[in-house]
Amino acid sequence: MTTRTAIMPDRGLGDRLSALxxxxxxxxxxxxxxxxxxxxxxxxxxxxxxxxxxxxxxIDEFSGVIxxxxxxxxxxxxFRAANLDIIIRxxxxxxxxxxxxxxxxxxxxxFAARFARGRWKAVFYLGIMLPLWSSYLVKxxxxxxxxxxxxxxxxxxxxxxxxxxxxxVLALPWVGGNSLSTSFIGTWIVFVxxxxxxxxxxxxxxxxxxxxxxxxxxADLGATRGQTLRTVILPLAMPGMIAGSIFTFSLTMGDxxxxxxxxTSARFIGQAVYQLQGTAGNIPLAAAFAVVPIVIMLIYLAxxxxxxxxxxx
Amino acid sequence: xxxxVSFAKVSRHFGKVKAVDQVDLEIAEGSFFxxxxxxxxxxxxxxxxxxxxxxxxAGHIRIFGEDVSQTPPNRRSVNTVFQxxxxxxxxxxxxxxxxxxxxxxxxxxxxxAKAEEMLDLVKLGSYGDRKPGQLSGGQRQRVAxxxxxxxxxxxxLLDEPLGALDLKLREAMQDELKSLQKRLGITFVFxxxxxxxxxxxxxxxxxxSDGKIAQQGSPEDVYARPNSRFVADFVxxxxxxxxxxxxxxxxxxxxxxxxxxxxxxxxxxxxxxxGTVTAVRYLGAASRVVLDVGGNEIAALVPAGQDLPVQGxxxxxxxxxxxxxxxxREV
Numbered sequence: 052m053t054t055r056t057a058i059m060p061d062r063g064l065g066d067r068l069s070a071l072x073x074x075x076x077x078x079x080x081x082x083x084x085x086x087x088x089x090x091x092x093x094x095x096x097x098x099x100x101x102x103x104x105x106x107x108x109x110i111d112e113f114s115g116v117i118x119x120x121x122x123x124x125x126x127x128x129x130f131r132a133a134n135l136d137i138i139i140r141x142x143x144x145x146x147x148x149x150x151x152x153x154x155x156x157x158x159x160x161x162f163a164a165r166f167a168r169g170r171w172k173a174v175f176y177l178g179i180m181l182p183l184w185s186s187y188l189v190k191x192x193x194x195x196x197x198x199x200x201x202x203x204x205x206x207x208x209x210x211x212x213x214x215x216x217x218x219x220v221l222a223l224p225w226v227g228g229n230s231l232s233t234s235f236i237g238t239w240i241v242f243v244x245x246x247x248x249x250x251x252x253x254x255x256x257x258x259x260x261x262x263x264x265x266x267x268x269x270a271d272l273g274a275t276r277g278q279t280l281r282t283v284i285l286p287l288a289m290p291g292m293i294a295g296s297i298f299t300f301s302l303t304m305g306d307x308x309x310x311x312x313x314x315t316s317a318r319f320i321g322q323a324v325y326q327l328q329g330t331a332g333n334i335p336l337a338a339a340f341a342v343v344p345i346v347i348m349l350i351y352l353a354x355x356x357x358x359x360x361x362x363x364x
Numbered sequence: 365x366x367x368x369v370s371f372a373k374v375s376r377h378f379g380k381v382k383a384v385d386q387v388d389l390e391i392a393e394g395s396f397f398x399x400x401x402x403x404x405x406x407x408x409x410x411x412x413x414x415x416x417x418x419x420x421x422a423g424h425i426r427i428f429g430e431d432v433s434q435t436p437p438n439r440r441s442v443n444t445v446f447q448x449x450x451x452x453x454x455x456x457x458x459x460x461x462x463x464x465x466x467x468x469x470x471x472x473x474x475x476x477a478k479a480e481e482m483l484d485l486v487k488l489g490s491y492g493d494r495k496p497g498q499l500s501g502g503q504r505q506r507v508a509x510x511x512x513x514x515x516x517x518x519x520x521l522l523d524e525p526l527g528a529l530d531l532k533l534r535e536a537m538q539d540e541l542k543s544l545q546k547r548l549g550i551t552f553v554f555x556x557x558x559x560x561x562x563x564x565x566x567x568x569x570x571x572x573s574d575g576k577i578a579q580q581g582s583p584e585d586v587y588a589r590p591n592s593r594f595v596a597d598f599v600x601x602x603x604x605x606x607x608x609x610x611x612x613x614x615x616x617x618x619x620x621x622x623x624x625x626x627x628x629x630x631x632x633x634x635x636x637x638x639g640t641v642t643a644v645r646y647l648g649a650a651s652r653v654v655l656d657v658g659g660n661e662i663a664a665l666v667p668a669g670q671d672l673p674v675q676g677x678x679x680x681x682x683x684x685x686x687x688x689x690x691x692x693r694e695v
Contacts (some may be wrong), residue, residue: 272467
């Protein structure tokens, strides 16, 4: 038997680096997290801070020159009736889109988490992700064709002799309109469609973590299907649903393309920001508008936490 | 007296797999009943048939005389302690235990009082406010037990109840489950693959093999008088003797079993059958000596303090005449 040395020979740089990281485990960690920390700290948080600071500047109404003194004047302007309307409209739309997404996404996510196996699971992921691979603009214009007065939906309704349903929907006060593509209903449908994957995926992930035995335990102890849903499945799915709602809610609040292509001429926060920083050149007010979604999200998360939405994490 | 649970020609097939096949079973009221078998033998499926999570593909199941074919799990007066305990992570221990009364619509104060009572029963009186995640495995199991017992089931099902616990805790829990069952007088049905657990806790046990019942009886019966090679081997790893060997040892030419602890070593000259020592394993209270007898492995349990042979030595086999058990079945 050949004797081997207790320490194996050094094979070069790789071995020496491994030895260094073995002696100083924190060194590797630091090398790994420094670049993303710089990215997050400087570029991401930095631009966020710049935005915040901008919102505390003001604009001279006559000359259009930005006054770099810290003031709350811009925020005063933000709460004028016309601007407040925009905020409330956006908030209502985001809420409607989020609630609808949750209701529509739940059965899909539940099916995927509990019943889809093997190939069906792949089909599910493909089906959910596929819309995300195509251009957002193309999808929105495609929806315009579907929802337009001369579009597929109207055609189908005519063929099915169901135009009265469509007319009834469009006759609804405030959310209705001349056609689906020029109404809030249309905006809402397209928002729900576009953000749906962001609700389904986290919801499915959280439902997947609920073991079957927990549902069986609930039934075993006497719960009906409805009681199991309310007292076990929904509370355990809540972190996923909140994660999904953060996406649907904040993406709807910041979007300016969908309401521009599909919907009424009434503006949403995203459109207001777009116009204020562009044509109007009112960067401070644009910044103040941009702060609104951030504040609303923070309030929303605080309320969710208080309601125990993260207890199952 | 009607049985607590009775199976009449019950089958549960999954496609071609016959998980449970034509099983007839009577579980007497008030008994501590064990379903024993290797994994995949159908014991867990039987348990799930009683709780209602599986439905038989053929046959009838009765619980206290009532046919439960049309009864979903939530309407059976049967509760289960799950193998992974299945405690609800978002509820504290008290609300977990009070879950049954909660879905039954019992007011909060009442159900919490009842839950505290059950927690006292399993000696977790002061743990009501904790979350399941903050408990040890043994404590979680007690919570699962309290949660299953709060509905006052007529039959309590336990799926591998001690599987996840370490040895010491397992032994303590065995005693506790046994005394709890005596005190409450409920029929306990438990599934296990551990023959020691089944033998020490059950008053009646059934051994499953390939979806069928291999043998049923009291632990003493099954241990001392296995009816087949499978049972002899599975319950307490007995020496299974071929017909030739049985005859050489003075029995009829049939398959027989000889328990290692009933097998003694004798001087080679005095014994009718002898073999070569292939292994000596120290087990604490005894040592297990394995002999090779013409290609057959025979194990003998030698109590501590007696002389042990060395590996490679010759040794004879001796036993009390009634220790040799001849089996009826060939398999």
